[in-house]
Amino acid sequence: MGVKIAKNRVNEFLKYLKEEYILYAPVEENGVSKISKIEDTSDIINLPYRTQISLKPIFFPPEQKFFRFEKKNGGVEIEDYLPQEGDDKSIIFGVRGCDVNAIEVLDKYMLDEFEDPYYRKRRENAIIIGISCDYPKESCFCTAFGGMVPERYDLWFTDIGPHFYVDIGSKRGEKLIDDKFFEEASEEDEMRKIRRINSVETKINRKVKTNLHDIKKYYHKIKNRADDSIWEELGRKCVSCGKCNFICPTCHCFDVKDMTNIDGSAGERIRVWDSCHLYDYAKTSAENFREERKARVRYRIYDKFVFPVMRYGVYACTGCGRCSEVCPAGIDIHAVVRRLIK
Amino acid sequence: MQFLNLEAKILEILKYLNIKNFRLAKEYNEMPVDIAFVEGTPTTREEVLKLLTIRKESKILVALGTCAVTGGVPGLVNMMAKKEAMEVYDGFPPDVPIDPKPLEYYVNVDYNIYGCTFSKDELIELITSLIIGKEYRDKEYSVCVECSLRENNCLLDDGHLCLGPITRGGCKALCPNNGKMCLGCRGPYEDANIKGHIKILQDMGFTKDEIIESLSLFSYEKFKEVISWLKEE
Numbered sequence: 219m220g221v222k223i224a225k226n227r228v229n230e231f232l233k234y235l236k237e238e239y240i241l242y243a244p245v246e247e248n249g250v251s252k253i254s255k256i257e258d259t260s261d262i263i264n265l266p267y268r269t270q271i272s273l274k275p276i277f278f279p280p281e282q283k284f285f286r287f288e289k290k291n292g293g294v295e296i297e298d299y300l301p302q303e304g305d306d307k308s309i310i311f312g313v314r315g316c317d318v319n320a321i322e323v324l325d326k327y328m329l330d331e332f333e334d335p336y337y338r339k340r341r342e343n344a345i346i347i348g349i350s351c352d353y354p355k356e357s358c359f360c361t362a363f364g365g366m367v368p369e370r371y372d373l374w375f376t377d378i379g380p381h382f383y384v385d386i387g388s389k390r391g392e393k394l395i396d397d398k399f400f401e402e403a404s405e406e407d408e409m410r411k412i413r414r415i416n417s418v419e420t421k422i423n424r425k426v427k428t429n430l431h432d433i434k435k436y437y438h439k440i441k442n443r444a445d446d447s448i449w450e451e452l453g454r455k456c457v458s459c460g461k462c463n464f465i466c467p468t469c470h471c472f473d474v475k476d477m478t479n480i481d482g483s484a485g486e487r488i489r490v491w492d493s494c495h496l497y498d499y500a501k502t503s504a505e506n507f508r509e510e511r512k513a514r515v516r517y518r519i520y521d522k523f524v525f526p527v528m529r530y531g532v533y534a535c536t537g538c539g540r541c542s543e544v545c546p547a548g549i550d551i552h553a554v555v556r557r558l559i560k
Numbered sequence: 561m562q563f564l565n566l567e568a569k570i571l572e573i574l575k576y577l578n579i580k581n582f583r584l585a586k587e588y589n590e591m592p593v594d595i596a597f598v599e600g601t602p603t604t605r606e607e608v609l610k611l612l613t614i615r616k617e618s619k620i621l622v623a624l625g626t627c628a629v630t631g632g633v634p635g636l637v638n639m640m641a642k643k644e645a646m647e648v649y650d651g652f653p654p655d656v657p658i659d660p661k662p663l664e665y666y667v668n669v670d671y672n673i674y675g676c677t678f679s680k681d682e683l684i685e686l687i688t689s690l691i692i693g694k695e696y697r698d699k700e701y702s703v704c705v706e707c708s709l710r711e712n713n714c715l716l717d718d719g720h721l722c723l724g725p726i727t728r729g730g731c732k733a734l735c736p737n738n739g740k741m742c743l744g745c746r747g748p749y750e751d752a753n754i755k756g757h758i759k760i761l762q763d764m765g766f767t768k769d770e771i772i773e774s775l776s777l778f779s780y781e782k783f784k785e786v787i788s789w790l791k792e793e
């Protein structure tokens with residue numbers, strides 16, 4: 219059985235959490251909604267759906283410095299920035315299902331086969347308090363993948379009128395349940411929660427009408443369309459701006475650069491996000507193996523619906539719809555997938 | 561003149577470079593040199609000859625800034641009748657005017673430093689590469705890349721005619737960061753999908769004339785083929 223919290227107590231609860239944790243929550247900065255570190259809980263905004271920017275930059279920022287180096291006494295001295303990352307515990311409040319699922323996918327790339335210590339440090343101590351959406355954005359299609367409540371979370375809030383119903387998903391989450399704020403939920407509360415989630419998901423479904431649950435089947439279907447004329451068509455439209463990659467909560471490609479002083483005797487090594495849509499992404503000393511734009515467009519779709527399935531058994535798309543929202547050429551990933559599985 | 565604005569960095573640079581010939585900042589000029597930075601583009605016969613001499617007398621020639629790289633704003637006169645252009649020059653046409661072209665039209669250019677005004681960071685990057693013997697490469701991606709990394713709201717979404725998608729990156733999205741659309745001062749990059757972007761702008765409701773005007777502002781020379789295609793379309 220879950221618990222519930224009165225809506226007018228949520229702010230106090232967050233203030234209470236802030237005493238011990240670094241708190242992240244949805245805010246608006248320069249007209250862009252994102253999840254940021256909270257100084258004052260009155261900055262938190264109430265959105266009925268996801269923010270424009272995902273969770274990704276919290277764990278994997280667009281530019282990240284790894285270390286500083288300096289040539290000294292015939293050797294090279296290195297100052298690693300990893301210890302500065304801190305072990306502070308953080309709580310991320312107000313996350314949507316598509317983003318929680320996406321961060322789990324990102325974990326596979328960053329912590330599974332190859333471990334990224336910088337990512338691990340930020341990710342390990344982060345507690346997730348998610349929330350069901352009130353209604354979807356135009357581009358949302360999470361129900362194609364199973365719906366808006368993820369399998370794993372620490373706490374999960376759902377609006378049931380004057381209260382939020384709170385599902386407890388982990389030991390870490392359970393520890394946050396303080397009697398000061400929470401009360402036992404009744405069976406009726408639980409029914410309300412279920413009805414609520416169903417009604418929002420039905421609304422999304424009415425628009426989405428795609429079901430990709432059978433991963434094996436759809437991955438094969440998409441894989442078999444490698445020579446389709448759709449790629450030619452999309453390749454003509456795409457302007458290779460990379461926005462779909464940067465905005466995607468599961469895209470994880472980066473470039474590593476050394477920024478040095480003028481004689482190269484000291485500098486910093488940094489990583490910067492990269493995009494598979496860019497011309498020099500696949501350029502090697504021998505050749506550019508995705509020189510044609512249509513090959514790049516196809517690669518992104520395949521790296522969402524084919525390659526990750528082969529590697530990790532999951533799609534690397536959770537239906538957040540951000541890439542479709544930002545694409546200046548109007549390339550809508552949901553529409554593309556629908557055509558591919560027809 | 562942006563060179564003089566490098567301030568603190570210039571002292572460091574001077575440890576490695578010995579400036580022999582700086583027409584606007586130094587009195588006497590010596591040739592030959594290892595590296596020649598050429599700003600602007602020739603508009604008279606004498607200037608073309610001077611450019612040819614500089615090329616002969618330097619190991620590395622760097623085109624500095626938009627006018628040198630793309631023909632720039634002076635390239636706009638190529639669109640107008642000669643008579644009109646002279647009117648613009650207020651009745652005092654440059655003696656024996658010739659069409660402003662990118663430097664590479666006349667001579668081999670080793671490196672281009674793009675932008676109006678050109679990016680100091682890229683100039684330092686180039687000088688650093690030359691000093692430590694690292695390869696310096698042109699950015700082969702657009703302004704949008706740098707704009708997205710800064711999490712800006714896209715100006716196209718607000719209906720502005722932004723040239724970001726077809727303009728070479730490297731300025732760190734200076735204009736969009738300040739809420740101004742990219743005017744394309746760095747010119748197009750090789751991989752730019754210019755026709756794709758024209759389609760986007762047309763779908764947004766911009767007319768052919770508006771698009772042509774915008775493409776012509778900084779890089780008429782580079783866009784002239786696509787402009788004549790668009791006119792006939």
Ligand code: SF4
Nearest residue numbers: 268316351358360366
């Ligand atoms: S995709 Fe689903 S979970 Fe994500 S914001 Fe939209 S409705 Fe909410």
Ligand code: SF4
Nearest residue numbers: 466535536538539541
């Ligand atoms: S591919 Fe698009 S819809 Fe899917 S997770 Fe990434 S941004 Fe969201």
Ligand code: SF4
Nearest residue numbers: 456457459460462545
């Ligand atoms: S956002 Fe659209 S135009 Fe830009 S790279 Fe992605 S698919 Fe191409």
Ligand code: SF4
Nearest residue numbers: 704707714715722724
């Ligand atoms: S504002 Fe301009 S430069 Fe920035 S992403 Fe949009 S089109 Fe590209």
